[in-house]
Amino acid sequence: MATALVSSAGGLMAMLHEPHPALKLHALTYINTFLDNFWHEISTDITSLESLYEDESFEQQPLAALVVSKVFYHLGELNESLLYALRAQNLFDVSEDSEYAHTLLAKAIDEYALLRTKAAETKESETTIDPRLEAIVERMLEKCIVDGKFQQALGISLECQRLDKLEESIMRSENIMAMLTYCMGISQTFVNRRKYRHEVLKILVKIYRSLPSPDYLSISQCLMFLDDPGTVASILEILLKGDKEANLLAYQVAFDLYENERQPFLLKVRDYLPEPRVSSRFEVPEGTTNASQVTENDADHIPTSMDTTEGSDQPTASQSTEHHSSSTDHEDSQKYADKLSKLKKILTGETPIHLTLQFLYGHNRSDILILKTIKQSVELRNSVCHSATIYANALMHAGTTVDTFLRENLDWLSRATNWAKFSATAGLGVIHRGHLQQGRSLMAPYLPQNGAASGGSPFSEGGALYALGLIHANHGEGIKHFLIESLRSANNEVIQHGACLGLGLAALGTADEDIYDEIKSVLYSDNAVAGEAAGISMGLLMVGAGKDKDEEMLAYAHGTSHEKITRGLALGIALTVYGREEDADTLIEQLTRDQNPLLRYGGMYALALAYRGTANNKAIRHLLHFAVSDVSDDVRRTAVLALGFVLYSEPEQTPRIVSLLSESYNPHVRYGAALAVGISCAGTGLHEAISLLEPLTSDVVDFVRQGALIAMAMVLIQTTEAQESYVGTFRRQLEKIILDKHEDTMSKMGAILATGIIDAGGRNVTIALQSRTKHDRITAVIGMAVFSQYWYWYPLIYFLSLSFTPTAFIGLNHDLNMPKFTFLSNAKPSLFGYPPATAPPVAASAIKLPTAVLSTSARAKARAKKEYDSKHPPEKSMLEEASQSQANGSLKTSKPSKEEGKETDAMQVDFPAEKKSEVEQPSGEELHNPARVVPAQEKYIKFREGSRYVPIKAAPSGFVMLKDLEPSEPEVLVSSDAPASLAPGSSSGTNAGQPNIAGEEEPQPPQPFEYSA
Template identity: 40%
Template sequence: MIALPTPPHTGPGATQSSALSLLSMLQEDSKPLVFAALKKLLRVVDTLWHEVSDSLPLLEEIAEGDEFPKETRAVACAVASRVFFHLEEYRDSLRLALGAGDAYFNVVSDKSPYVETLVCKAIEIYTKVSDSTTGVSEDVMDDDAEDDDGLKDKVLGIVEKMFERCYSERTWSHALGIALEAKNIDKVKQILEKCGDNLNEKVATLKYGLSACTTVVINRAFRTEALTVIGENFRSLPESHNDFASLVRCEHLLGNSTSVSPMLAGLLKTGGDSSLLALQLCFDLVDTGDQHFVSAVTAGLPKGDDVDAAIKADMEKVTAILEGGFAGELELAFLFKESDSDPLIMANLKKSLEEKGKVASLLHSMSLHANAFLNAGTTNDKFLRENLEYLKKANNWAKFSATANLGCIHQGHVTEAMTLLEPYLPAEGGAVAATGGYAEGGALMALGLIHGKPNCATALRTSTTRYLRDQLRANSANETICHGAALGVGLSGLGCRDATIFNELKEVLYTDSAVAGEAAGIAMGMVQLGNGGGGNQEVTEMLAYAKDTSHEKIIRGLSLGIALMHYQLEERADGIIEQLFRDRDPVLRYGGMWTVALAYVGTGNNAAIKKLLHVAISDVSNEVRMAAITALAFVLFKTPERVPELVKLLLVSFNPHVRYASCMAVGIAMAGSGDADTLAILEPMLEDLTDFVRQGALIATSFVMMQAPENHRSYKKFKAKLTGIVGEKHQSPLTKMGAIMGQGIMDAGGRNVCLNMASRDGFVKPTSVIGIMMFCQHWFWHPCCSMLGLAFQPTVMAGLNHDLNFVKKFTVTCNSKPSAFAYPARLEEKKEEVKKRVTTVSLSTTAKAKAAAAKKKEEEGGDDMEVDEKKKEEEKVKEEEEKKEGEGEGEKKVEKKKKGPEPKSFELANPSRQTKSQVKLCVPKPGRYHPVLTGAKSGIIVLTDSTPDEEDEDVEKVTVPSVEEEEAKMPEPFIWRPDGAGDDIEDDKPKEEESVTEPGAGEGEAN
């Protein structure tokens, strides 16, 4: 027995302020006395556990020994369990609680924090053991795995009781969550069967299960199994209770396009709101960005004579949405019309760069990228057309990038793409311009960027891909044009999985040209997006060639191509990931990091995160470590708040490459959030000693501050910092590069877009993922900056009626002050300050001399008129100044009076910008029109009309901007007579507009 200190004397009736007297009784020989002491200890242990903790060995000896009765051992277990609970040793607490039995650990009726915490621990152990027995590839077991396995049978009883408690309380979602986390498909079926007696509860449970499958379930095989069960239950619901939106989402996750096509056709046949719902589902499908699935759904729809005459018009609308590019046209029309791009940003940037004479080539190129970001998707290329001399400073690959940026600006403008780029495209017959084909190659890449997003017309994308393939073959001797054509083919043919295109790109690869081969490797991955895994022959060939070639650029292109081919394959990509991780070539290991990023994008997979963190602190290559850290943002982008916590320590690493990548990871994950804690983490990095770390911090902060309002506490300060860095003489070019790109990113897309890798339904958008991944490659290749435009998603709220026109009467109420989400004020041109006359300070001796001279002049009869005139002029000037000051103060008072309190809510017109953080505060305003899909309040919303018989002329058609509309026409010549008489004065006739020439047409290169 363990000796205990003598307890202090406690008189009769005294409160139990110490447990020492009771603990001393545990050493007595009398077993009834020990039992009585334990019972009393159980009542006070929650307050005196700190004293009892010293006697834990004694309590465990009583609990596990055979010399005491069962009841005594149970009470000892209960007391010791609660002490371990307060010490936060939950595993030991649970082990002893299980020994205490139901009398002291009742999971059914007791809902105290003690019981609830231990139940959660029991479920955690239950799910861990289930993972280990189902052969999951992730490393889910820890050092206590054997203890968990020993508790398995006992824990199983607790979990079963919890299921019964959930059934009795009808908390089906709780029970389903446990079953999904434990990967117990039999329990999933049982829960869905038991909740079937109430259809409303069953629908809610199915919707929860569908959401949980994409967030809780990590294992791909079990997720597919669970989704299959959920889909079957959805289909078994009567039509009156069926949630078609959730069912389509489930079928999409399973890849069952053959089930979606007849569903859409059936909704159209039903008519009324059902046909409107079909249109909404089509918009949601296109928004996912999965062009392969959308094409399969379109192929399964009835066509031609198979279409009923009654639904022919609606079927045409469905086709227009799915493959006609209507959604893309709507976004283009919105970005063009609602653009709030500030032209002074580029004007001031250009002025700052030109102030000191020649512009550095790097900064000149970055300024053109900034212009592309500012006007991404708006079709506004006014700066380029008005500053042709500035563009001519671009040369060689800078010229390639300048032309490719047109694709970023005109993204989605597919109907005018060939007309816009005609001056730059390669001449017929394969004749290459004397400039080396840089403009031609950039134009071909621009074509790919314009057609890169999946919501553009399928027919136009197909014809453009065909044209780019022709150019790829015709210009095989010119690696610059080949580079642009290959990237263009990859972007326009994204995910088509066409073997013929893949082989054509492979032929370019086998020429062993470093520049063309790099693009071919990337394009091969784009064409075969997500089609790798399982010992794929094409992946094997690419990896073999990467090991044979001596060109680092080709190896890098192939490694990125392999990563693209394993997009969203999860554990099916583990084999190639392990192979790349173990390779001696750092460039292939670099590709392995991006393979993890793309294979597990948005999954939050713990095993993938562990691998990336291990490489981030252990690999000998700085580039590999950078890729591993950046990849964390891709894996965790659905739970972005985890990224700053994970990389917080890496931000203070001694290695500048690690710090740079940590900044980029935080910026990508938290883009558009404006989160104050994230900005606080990045702020010290803005003053880092290493120039490229400052660059990364500037870009990352710009990502976070996208669409931030002017009243955000960091907006003006950071905006001024970006402008100041560009003008500072002693800042390095790399830091200035970050500031220039930051100005473009912060106000991207006319301030109407935000960086986002997911659709509104939570689907990962491949174009966005690829856009960000390729932008990260600008570290090695600056033309990759142009691809960031693929990741910009319009933040639009647009309500459409049955005819797919904007309904102006439909509005959304935002329950917030208008200033919280208002566009920042545009910059104002600085007016030249009028120099004020400075009064000369006169010495006292001078003043005395002047006074004496004046007195003498007065005595001699000086000119009184002159003195009076001077006094009058001085008084007049003084009066005018006082008057102006009084007017200014009066205006300020009037402004204050007029301003008044800011309203607490405001209305969003249709269409309107709706930022990511604004959505949760918005509610559709009740009225004649309301969303056909309950809960829809952002993106493209199809509206149902409560009074369809009434006419409503207040609508607006979706109109795509044409080339002619982009610039106002010059005024006609006119005659001006100032007073109606005399000679006619005719204005100069307007000169013909200067034709747009290719960027960099001049001989000079920026220095």
């Protein structure tokens, strides 16, 4: 019998028609055993197997269903196969290690997840899910947990929306903290529905708070996404009442929250905290509570946001005895008030911005010779390149407060006219970004006096108001009232334009109704110039919160006849749906189906910002559809560009997705592909991104080359030639384009801007759309979105500075000062070092004319030189060092001739001395607080064992609180490297010393001196 089965299943199939049940069972058992070999033969008579299952008198119906399921599986009919697998009941073994079982389980989980999602979206009270399907999924989940595959169980639970099983898989795991971190990460990446993601976060908060030692850093991040500022404030209060370690944790929580740049949320947390004044209500003796005691005693008693504002002024028993409290209690109360004040300064951004300013000023490595080279190569008649140089200078010195280039080139700068003058003035806002206390004083020479036009240039005054917004971006509490007054009193469209942009930046995301009404009044004046800025500003003000405003803005966009206003409103509407994901689908559908291409263009931005960083498949498909099908080039270009925003959380996917689009016949699509890669892969130095962009930098169309050069600079920012050899090639390419007088204007503008971007922030910032906790940085994403609008309006280039973030490690002690602290970078110093400085210009006298030399004399000299070289090892000469510096990609100050270019190329070889220096280079280096730490360097950072200071959070970069293990010893602090004060006569950041962009030059007073005979 067995021999017959090996060759054919015909006999067994015939036995199925026998009347005796035992024969049928015997045949069915063997068919199940040999089905994988003879399924093609068995499938011809599958009806007999189905009939056997339907025969109620046959006791082994589940076995018949299992056989039918396997036959359908081999036929590729997975739906039918799963149906019969469910009918097989327990005979379908989820633990079976076979392709059939694995495929059917995946199908079952997908089907179950689809039904659960559909039920959640339609809000059905009773889900019509086959209980047998649910049983299979539950058996699979239980098997994963029993086998110790907790991450797999968590993933299935998350996909199937089984929060009960999700909690069980975390709590039964061996490492609960690791599972919580894993769940946090995948919930932000793979959960497409925002409402469901919030339900997951609530479960995580519940589990975190149930632990013996809650992770307050992660709890606070979850609560931020759940928009629960009251509970966050309560946690911070509890930590502030603890010992120094608990206090450090409170400050670290505040710094981590600040990094996500959610200004409205941070201000709510600040407002929920009590006022920092001495009061017996806050009497908590220092040291009575430590971090672990906070955990055990208070974790389950953290009040919700409803509790924190009630009863705060009610007298208590302790208050009645305040007059009898000791001086020690009074001191403790004062200490608590001081700590509360420090915490609020972190939340409002005052402390981190001040520290960032110190870092960028003290570590500034911008190369001003590069700008001088660009200035000399740009024709004065070319206003586009003239302005591009001003933009590049602003980006190159963003946040450093160094405006030396402007001061040294006042005559050249004064040639800027009209809107170029507007941009030149606004550029000061980028350079001095973060000077919150001195911002208004800094821009005073250019601002409208007393809220009205001062008789100066309206372009300078409008630019100054825009600059104030850039200085106070996302932190505008101190300046917004002045900007409102300036907007009210402005009767010039240019000043209104600058005031609207500045006000939108300063009040970013605050949804202030009064400010909205002021901007709306400018919009309704129906002036094209002012109305465009008003549309963008309304979007900035209502970022992610304009649910009732977007329809109003859309109605006006349909009614106005000005293209500028429609475009500004289209972008503004897109900003209002930021992060709303599926809640924005109705508005997105309305925009993308509009007959006006400008509004469809806005629909692409709406898709980009609503689904920013989610890698949502539905959004990607939608954008790809418009990228290849829309009749408007503007819409197609923006649809491709928008992919960069959706995919920036998974940058390695973007080059693959847009690779075919980068080869499109349509130059607008190619430009969009370049910018998409630049946006999503910014700061990564990703090799796939470089490979895609490289051919586009030599595209036949000028604006495609421009976009590719800008995108390449964004990708390569903070990437060294030691990491990626193409960096040197790219820098030389930029140099060649800038120095080439025959290069077209668009390409040259792109190269100039790329030069500013790749060396941005004094070579100490990178472009990051995500925080170090892998959550979106609102200001950065919004800034990048508005920057991409520079296609129509060059002054919006400055919005790119909002996406800059310092590449710094800043360690702070309990008093928020920087102690002297060292740590290690286990990588060669040159791997992440600053680019070499530009070589100085070669003196003209050093160039000699060629002289005639007899061949016999030349051969004799060659022999003599060879003999000398054999006896004396070569040393690197000054000429070699200069040529090596040039070969490293630094810009030269004059355009080389063809002969010089050939000679330079010939000298780009590995000198023996250079190789020797590489061998002798140390394998690591010691970094001193505060230190420059680029993203690629973070994995090499190690903290010393036995060090006096220990990070409260093992973070390789950012603001890190340091625990002092030797508190009784005196501390040595890092000397402050803050920018020069605004006192008259100072050389940086002074009113008297500001570059006179308006062109009315005033002589500066001489420096004080002493005369000695």
